[in-house]
Amino acid sequence: MRYRPSVASRRDRPSESLFQNHVFVEPLDVLPRFASVTPPPLEVLVHLPSYGALLVPAPDTPRADLQTSDPYTVKGEVEVRLTPGQKHHRCHGIRMEEDVFFEQVFPLIGNTVFNQRSQRFDFSLSVSTPIAPGDAVSHDLRVLCDLSAQVIGLNPAPRANFDGSPLRPRFDFSHLDERETMKQLPSYEEQQEVDNADVRWIEDMISSHRIVVVKYNPNPMGSVNVLDDRFSTFVQGLGLIEAKCSASVFTVAGPMVARIKIPSPSLDATIFAFRLSILQRQTIVSPRDGTRVHTESLVPFATIGTVPKASTQYPSLDTPFVWSGQEVGQSDERKGWSSEIRGRFPRCDKCRWSTLPGVFTPVTLSHLLVYDLFYSLFGEEHDGTKMTVSGPGRLRRMRRTKATILPNSFT
Structure with a gap:
């Protein structure tokens, strides 16, 4: 080798x-x-x-x-x-x-x-x-x-x-x-x-x-790997958030389904996008001199809506969104917001499989499953303080991470 x-x-x-x-x-x-x-x-x-x-x-x-x-x-x-x-x-x-x-x-x-x-x-x-x-x-x-x-x-x-x-x-x-x-x-x-x-x-x-x-x-029984990750949390301005990501065959490039539900968001809230990604952390150890190199990369694989550009601090009223409350001026008759997306985990040319504990190799990889929700509250900064001039609020991001072992593809 x-x-x-x-x-x-x-x-x-x-x-x-x-x-x-x-x-x-x-x-x-x-x-x-x-x-x-x-x-x-x-x-x-x-x-x-x-x-x-x-x-x-x-x-x-x-x-x-x-x-x-x-x-x-x-x-x-x-x-x-x-x-x-x-x-x-x-x-x-x-x-x-x-x-x-x-x-x-x-x-x-x-x-x-x-x-x-x-x-x-x-x-x-x-x-x-x-x-x-x-x-x-x-x-x-x-x-x-x-x-x-x-x-x-x-x-x-x-x-x-x-x-x-x-x-x-x-x-x-x-x-x-x-x-x-x-x-x-x-x-x-x-x-x-x-x-x-x-x-x-x-x-x-x-x-x-x-x-x-x-x-x-990774499965000690030798069978296929299954993913069923779910969480619920409370976010100021959005209320209760429930989300899950599941896969009957969990593997690189394998099929997945994700769901999100926000029953009672604030009427001054605007939800722009919900995104799932794999955060890959790679450590390379030189077999010659032991030099270590650490890198990280975020690989999105499923998105509902449109994520605002990184340079956007205060999304305007014409920014695409998936849900907006009545107080924002873009009335949405729905009481809450829920959605589902089907797709695939990143391919092997974008994301490598995890290195299992006890395996010694020059290239070690670990992974996090990342949930990102992009939203804003009208007239508020990202820390909840009121803006000097009322208008579209500052862009916020709710992030939740979960350590996971991304299995290799066995086909």
Whole structure:
């Protein structure tokens, strides 16, 4: 698993979908300027369930006397195909690689021969939890989890990091364990066919990289998350305010419904808008030097009415409103005001999911559900004092916040 900002060079990743296999050929030496490039004799594919999305249970609440957690097992297949027209090829070994801020490497199978058929090798990785959740939106800071399969030839070149720097010495392939650990050994007929054929050694190292998306479910029962947040409060000039926000499937970009009811507002009140937002707080810790960067962003996702501009201090009588009392001069026959709105929570490109307690990651996010009601009282300042000259009152905002865990989307 790696952390990198969005300004990093993208030469290390093709622009295709994150969930596709990306195959690279790493030769022994740099090719001459006008040398012809020979296509790789093999194609390596990494197959994972659910398109590489790993739904991990929420970690237990950390305790001083309980410092361990159960590992999470990732199962899949590595498929090796000979490209059309290629004969048998022998490789030095196959291994899987998983980068989780530390590099964990183990050999999958040792010296073997590939025939003209497609061959698959099962693997099972035990990942210690809590592992940092992936975050791979192109415009934002990233935490990437790569699962790599490598077919190793006689003279593999050292791999490089995302920034082009070489990996640490423990990635030296000369120390690769060649013990066969898989059960998919060739049959007697296949071995005889290989023994009688002209088998060529693979010279380079052929790699396939697959993005793995780690997602945590905050629900301890493992089912869908539900939101039912409601409150009631008393505000001078508006009286009793009742509001709620609910979602049968609470998730990023999931559907929601919100309701607000003000039974007996003052006759000199004007209500301009009711808005719901997500306040996102982000803390980024550099894995290199521990530097912390804190940012906040308010992401509105549902609005009833029109929110006055921030520069507006005293909304005029022609400012759009959703309810106004008789004493304002814009008579509304309704005794009170109530409304309902349906919409969706912010998309993942606007708002990221919350970081669960006990999960350690360079990018930590927390969220607040924010209710904002914009209104004014005719002839009054925002603190309730009377204006020197009677007229439209100063703009006020009633805000209510509720800490919440915004779940990831599991679809």
